[in-house]
Amino acid sequence: MIELKNIAKSFGTRQVLRDVSFSIAAGEVACLIGPSGSGKSTILRTINGLERHDAGTITVDGTLLTDAALPAIRRKVSMVFQRFNLFPHRTVIENIIEGPVQVLGEDAESARLRAMELLKRVDLADRADAYPGQLSGGQQQRIGIARALAMGPQAILFDEPTSALDPERVGEVLAVMRELTQDGMTMVVVTHEISFAREVADRALFIDEGVILEDGPAREVLTAPSAERTRLFLDRVLSPL
Ligand SMILES: Nc1ncnc2c1ncn2[C@@H]1O[C@H](COP(=O)(O)OP(=O)(O)O)[C@@H](O)[C@H]1O
Numbered sequence: 100m101i102e103l104k105n106i107a108k109s110f111g112t113r114q115v116l117r118d119v120s121f122s123i124a125a126g127e128v129a130c131l132i133g134p135s136g137s138g139k140s141t142i143l144r145t146i147n148g149l150e151r152h153d154a155g156t157i158t159v160d161g162t163l164l165t166d167a168a169l170p171a172i173r174r175k176v177s178m179v180f181q182r183f184n185l186f187p188h189r190t191v192i193e194n195i196i197e198g199p200v201q202v203l204g205e206d207a208e209s210a211r212l213r214a215m216e217l218l219k220r221v222d223l224a225d226r227a228d229a230y231p232g233q234l235s236g237g238q239q240q241r242i243g244i245a246r247a248l249a250m251g252p253q254a255i256l257f258d259e260p261t262s263a264l265d266p267e268r269v270g271e272v273l274a275v276m277r278e279l280t281q282d283g284m285t286m287v288v289v290t291h292e293i294s295f296a297r298e299v300a301d302r303a304l305f306i307d308e309g310v311i312l313e314d315g316p317a318r319e320v321l322t323a324p325s326a327e328r329t330r331l332f333l334d335r336v337l338s339p340l
């Protein structure tokens with residue numbers, strides 16, 4: 100479904116991705132872990148065409164990512180952001196139908212009906228006319244997921260979807276994500292929620308300084324990693340004190 104081959108990316112003189120290659124099969128859930136600044140967000144943003152890669156190829160569902168193919172790629176891959184990125188002056192339902200109406204050209208009434216179904220799915224049907232600022236962080240992120248689903252994507256990329264939440268709000272977002280994995284959605288999840296990743300991910304990739312150091316079954320990588328740096332990272336994440 101998603102294939103990266105030999106991806107390199109620099110910002111100015113600073114190389115942040117070095118020869119990154121991996122592929123994610125349809126229906127697979129992969130978690131991407133690694134220290135801050137290692138290139139995790141850049142990988143997701145590159146897959147979605149929000150950043151342009153310098154070298155290598157990215158293919159999504161058979162479509163090679165080029166400038167011309169950007170609209171097609173963004174239809175196939177939705178993104179969920181750490182800070183939700185909802186429009187503050189639009190209601191919940193307006194946020195959800197924006198993409199389908201503006202990007203996909205769907206008519207507003209059918210987009211609205213679908214949005215209501217998605218709101219039920221994230222258990223927020225009663226907040227359709229609220230503004231994002233009236234919702235908790237956990238609720239806003241569930242709207243972020245509904246908005247991603249509204250595009251009818253083949254895959255969803257999650258960039259630390261629970262990192263900006265109060266601890267007591269993390270579980271409700273992970274619960275929605277868990278349901279998506281059960282529905283067979285293809286997902287790439289950047290997360291520090293290691294126990295969640297162990298439970299739902301098929302694959303785990305560990306990245307450090309722009310290099311994928313480890314790529315294997317989640318249970319192995321997240322419990323008995325082969326690289327020393329992965330072990331040190333997991334120790335720090337699991338017992339920060
Ligand atoms: N738009 C940008 N311009 C310049 N440097 C950037 C930009 N985005 C990210 N970087 C740098 O690229 C590196 C990787 O960033 P990022 O992918 O955000 O890491 P992570 O998500 O793993 O914390 C960091 O050193 C970061 O400062």
Ligand SMILES: [Mg+2]
Nearest residue numbers: 139140141258
């Ligand atoms: Mg990041």
